[in-house]
Amino acid sequence: MPETQTATGTWTEKEIRQQPDCWSRSLKNIDNIRQTLDRFLSPLLQKDDLRIVLTGAGTSAFIGDIIAPWLARHTGKNFTAIPTTDLVTNPMDYLNPAHPLLLVSFARSGNSPESVAAVELANQFVPECYHLSITCNEAGSLYKNAVDSDNAFALLMPAETHDRGFAMTSSITTMMASCLAVFAPDRINSNTFQDVADRCQSILASLGDFSRGVFGDKPWKRIVYLGSGGLQAAARESALKVLELTAGKVVAFYDSPTGFRHGPKSLVDSETLVVVFVSSHPYTRQYDLDLLAELRRDGQAMEVIAITAERDPVTDAGPHILLPASREFVDVELAFCFLIYAQVFALTQSLSVGNTPDTPSASGTVNRVVQGVIIHPWQTPGSAS
Template identity: 35%
Template sequence: MSSLHKKTKENDTLAMLLEKPAEAQQAAGYADTLREILQQPATWRDTLQRIHAPTAQSLLANALDPRPAHLVLTGSGSSIYIGECLAPLLQASLGIPVQAIAAGTLLTHWRSVLPPGPGLLVSLARSGDSPESAAVVNTLLSEAPAWRHLFVTCNAEGKLATHYRDEPRASALVLDECTNDRSLVMTSSFTNLLLGALGLLGDALTADAVEQAAANAQGIFDQHVDAIAALARRDMHAAVYLGSGAAFGAAREGALKMLEMTGGKVVTMAETFLGLRHGPMSFVHPHTLVVAMLSADPAVRPYECDLLRELSRKQLGMAKLVVGDDIPADVLSAGDVAINTSPSASNPDIPPLLAGVVAAQLLAFCRCLELGGKPDAPSEGVLTRVVEDFALHGAMP
């Protein structure tokens, strides 16, 4: 019997997991991941204080001075999905072209994909030790000297934080060590790196938005874990994650979390709401869970809700998990789960975006336990916390 079936009388899944002694949590393989998911509200507040501190504000302001012609966000795995969340938010606020390009793509195709300089390359990294991270920086410092570099990382001892201290074209913003997740999967590191890079907005990233995001996340922990765990106990073979704009990066991250934590036993896909109609809707079968991350934009929301109504009308999917502000009742069917979030007037996209990420983390976590896995180290022998070194062909040393 899986650990999620051993429930308390009150069906309080989270309390049941937390009441076990630390040694038992470690033995069950979930201690690090659960702690790192639950610490997010507190770490978001800390990250905001860090990036609003005078030293960090000066560092971030200098990264944008002189004003770059282009801003590129890069990283590998979950980190590039952070970039995909950030790109539309930064472009809308900074008024310069912003795009996310995976570090692996820059390593092999930088000549054809890197926009003309002068530009700013923002490298997002939990450890800063992935092989392609430093290789991309080294190559561009030599071959694209008009580009400057900003590293946002959770690891003060990583290569990105330590190897370029004497390089005038590079600077590093290092977050608190507790965000350097010990679990194989990125959870609090994902959301804090996202907020750390939003420090480029300066005072435009408000305390109100981060506080509302923290309250929404705590509300999920307090009120919705049982419902999420119940979805995870169902006969789920696949999951499709839907998001628009910045939330598409969150959808991609949600799909990766489920794939990682279940060792591929749950097949996943990420799509935009409008993109689902163009072929990928065939992926939504009776054992497919639909995870929908709704936009706060009133111009976008009607398209998303129409798609959810269409899925209900066609009776597609096992169930829906819908996250967002003011979820209309008519997009839900029997067995669906709605997580209503509260908005922020100053940064309306950020609270629902982070709530969607947190809900997806918990869903993958619960499904992993339901399948008898260990969230701290899923796919043992296949994945490692930091990608192992590999040959760098033609890259600068």
């Protein structure tokens, strides 16, 4: 890494480091407004046919992908994740007027055209439609529209989570933790989640000033993140961070360990780093470890690294990161730990390729708040099929 470039002093570094504190503050705020929040949510959650759709664009969409499977299983409610970028282009495929809808919108700025349009389309398509807007910017359109609407609740994150760096870091994880606390307070709350914050704080402390590579300092040209279930979405977000912060100079991919064998494994070569997020679930974990051992036997990758919460002969047989000691975590909690490593790795890779992490796109063709989107009005059925 060039001596003139360090992580210290960048917004991206600051926003990575502030995450555990932001989570704690946001969840304590949810404790404080719980009665008001429940007055809005409780009547909706009693509807047997309620659909709860978690939505957002880009990184904000991945929040739903990470947490929806666990929320659906834990609460017994109908949670699904659909990106705003899909809702806007194909509302007829995703918005069912026959069922009440609670649209949970995640947004850092709340000004992305798709974020605003998805809310409007949902209201247009679904007669009984409600909104929970979880956002980091009180000046954003998404937040202001929710405050002014009778069918919406606006949940604001701590101000500093409106990340000033290009890549979403504290914004994604704080919105993710907050949504979990909203819908599963018996399991995720300001008390229980402190264990996650403490563990992640220990991870950050172990990484020092971020001057050393999280996974070493080899000259990788591509990286693959692998995870099962909701951890596949964490892998997707991890891959996006590398693409964003290196402006594509390091190519990144993601998949599930089982899916990776079905073609994508072809991309592994002597310049590839593979990182496996190992599940805490004893059943799922078997599949992760099988693929980990296979990749090491193949000997095609430059490095295959496992990140795990517990020791195992398979992980111990090669390069691995063992999370700091804590209580047993479910995968949706482990996702926060894995994302910390991925964020720091992306930051150091950005510096190693000579980028400025806070503004990595020198061409200006990729922007912090997406530009160039034209929202086309929905035409009444009959004019098109």
